[in-house]
Amino acid sequence: MLTSVYMIAITAEAMSGALAAGRRNMDLFGVVVIAFFTALGGGTVRDILLGNFPVTWTQHPQYIYMTITGGLATIVIARFMRRLHQLFLVLDAIGLVAFTVIGCNVALGLGYDTVVVVMAGITTGIFGGIIRDLLCNRTPQVLRHELYASVSLVVALLYLELLDRGASENITLLAAFSVGLLLRMAAIRWKLSLPVFSYSKARWS
Amino acid sequence: MLTSVYMIAITAEAMSGALAAGRRNMDLFGVVVIAFFTALGGGTVRDILLGNFPVTWTQHPQYIYMTITGGLATIVIARFMRRLHQLFLVLDAIGLVAFTVIGCNVALGLGYDTVVVVMAGITTGIFGGIIRDLLCNRTPQVLRHELYASVSLVVALLYLELLDRGASENITLLAAFSVGLLLRMAAIRWKLSLPVFSYSKARWS
Amino acid sequence: MLTSVYMIAITAEAMSGALAAGRRNMDLFGVVVIAFFTALGGGTVRDILLGNFPVTWTQHPQYIYMTITGGLATIVIARFMRRLHQLFLVLDAIGLVAFTVIGCNVALGLGYDTVVVVMAGITTGIFGGIIRDLLCNRTPQVLRHELYASVSLVVALLYLELLDRGASENITLLAAFSVGLLLRMAAIRWKLSLPVFSYSKARWS
Numbered sequence: 001m002l003t004s005v006y007m008i009a010i011t012a013e014a015m016s017g018a019l020a021a022g023r024r025n026m027d028l029f030g031v032v033v034i035a036f037f038t039a040l041g042g043g044t045v046r047d048i049l050l051g052n053f054p055v056t057w058t059q060h061p062q063y064i065y066m067t068i069t070g071g072l073a074t075i076v077i078a079r080f081m082r083r084l085h086q087l088f089l090v091l092d093a094i095g096l097v098a099f100t101v102i103g104c105n106v107a108l109g110l111g112y113d114t115v116v117v118v119m120a121g122i123t124t125g126i127f128g129g130i131i132r133d134l135l136c137n138r139t140p141q142v143l144r145h146e147l148y149a150s151v152s153l154v155v156a157l158l159y160l161e162l163l164d165r166g167a168s169e170n171i172t173l174l175a176a177f178s179v180g181l182l183l184r185m186a187a188i189r190w191k192l193s194l195p196v197f198s199y200s201k202a203r204w205s
Numbered sequence: 206m207l208t209s210v211y212m213i214a215i216t217a218e219a220m221s222g223a224l225a226a227g228r229r230n231m232d233l234f235g236v237v238v239i240a241f242f243t244a245l246g247g248g249t250v251r252d253i254l255l256g257n258f259p260v261t262w263t264q265h266p267q268y269i270y271m272t273i274t275g276g277l278a279t280i281v282i283a284r285f286m287r288r289l290h291q292l293f294l295v296l297d298a299i300g301l302v303a304f305t306v307i308g309c310n311v312a313l314g315l316g317y318d319t320v321v322v323v324m325a326g327i328t329t330g331i332f333g334g335i336i337r338d339l340l341c342n343r344t345p346q347v348l349r350h351e352l353y354a355s356v357s358l359v360v361a362l363l364y365l366e367l368l369d370r371g372a373s374e375n376i377t378l379l380a381a382f383s384v385g386l387l388l389r390m391a392a393i394r395w396k397l398s399l400p401v402f403s404y405s406k407a408r409w410s
Numbered sequence: 411m412l413t414s415v416y417m418i419a420i421t422a423e424a425m426s427g428a429l430a431a432g433r434r435n436m437d438l439f440g441v442v443v444i445a446f447f448t449a450l451g452g453g454t455v456r457d458i459l460l461g462n463f464p465v466t467w468t469q470h471p472q473y474i475y476m477t478i479t480g481g482l483a484t485i486v487i488a489r490f491m492r493r494l495h496q497l498f499l500v501l502d503a504i505g506l507v508a509f510t511v512i513g514c515n516v517a518l519g520l521g522y523d524t525v526v527v528v529m530a531g532i533t534t535g536i537f538g539g540i541i542r543d544l545l546c547n548r549t550p551q552v553l554r555h556e557l558y559a560s561v562s563l564v565v566a567l568l569y570l571e572l573l574d575r576g577a578s579e580n581i582t583l584l585a586a587f588s589v590g591l592l593l594r595m596a597a598i599r600w601k602l603s604l605p606v607f608s609y610s611k612a613r614w615s
Binding site: 048049050051112113115116119130134137138139140142143144145149150153193194195196197198199200 | 428429431432433434435436437438439440441443444454458463464465468469471474475485488491544545546547
């Protein structure tokens, strides 16, 4: 189940990357590169930080082809994107939860400390978007906007807590996806966000 | 042969990095750092993604010294750069092909899947320039401009195809460099580029 | 001794990261992420470049908690930061020297060539600040401003020279910290800087 959700998720993330590349007027190659890193960059950073070699996607060429296809398809269907916006936000939220859970599982399998497991989940969930924004030369959106990284944190904590209490894999996944999707949808609907820290340059000597 | 071409290539890339640093008014240290990453950053990212430790340049201090020398020399000869522009573009194109071929070879030696081998070649070819642009806070040029990353892709595919057909190393290298250089020179001369994907923010609700 | 200095150093660096995040109006999560990378990003990049897995902080959860605490505490005490500016610059200088020495030690322990050892020291010293600036979408300050990376270079060279001559660990550390702090304080006081390389775009082509 998680694998097919993951397939949908990387395609959705690849499309989000392609749109960001389109806003920077990138060429086809740039679109594919950004699509790839948005979809698989989070897992790549996680694998490198955890020393988990070979990096996952190098062993699954189909993931690579899916991000390339997703990126190129976006160019074709970009004109309909406005109408698909709602669907897109749902797919992106599904991706966030799936990536987080998968990231936690990888770190758990390697025997890392709980706090590192949580960080591996969040890294997998949000770092693709951070790399996308770095390559598009803008301040990472996930560090500024309505609840996104926080959803990943809640999902990771909930997932580990349920596993720890011996809940079955199915129950745990169901809970993680339900809570994660509801929280993310609520954040979008009511523009929920964490408090912002504004520190003006002028105040620093 | 490939090694001496590689030496020329990293020096040329280091110089390109130093010029970009100069446009950002960096100090001597910043010039050297950017020169280093422009020249050796592509291979570094490739080695990390492939789990190929120790990273190549850590075992070849002479590469490090060459990038430092190239960076500092650029400051001295910057005033002549305008006149050397043509030569510089040729050296950069040689570097692109050499880096691509070397990157493919590293991934081949580690037994990776063909699509990963191609990506390793392209990564080695273009990622130095991407890191240079990130450190100089501008949108990576290779993802936007006239054929550059695409040349790396064509070279990688051609190289692997010829190897696969049992062509000798010399023939294969000759073909890769001929096609790569011609394509890159043609791209510069006639401003060939891939189609650009422009996606206006306004259209996204 | 070095460990307790290191604790102070990562807290100070985390605070510097939090302030930079505040200038970009990031939310609480963004502040913590930037604080973490500013404090531990240099060591992370060093460990990855040296193939030193598992990455140090994954084995020391207390370092992670300290950067989170430092980041959040900064939000609370931000209003007093102006008054603490002097203290802050001293702590940052201590951090620069401590990170440099620790980075050299890690590379020495892995048997790398001297030039790589020096680079590992400098990487540990300055890369946290570079990642902070990348995530905040500004040109890395350490590559442009008054002596900072150069102090790290001098400290690394002095440290290795003294070790090489058989000086005791205590003497070596004392010398590294004295010279490093004095140099950095002098650089701030008299705005010492390396020559800047300015290369105008207009002159190219």
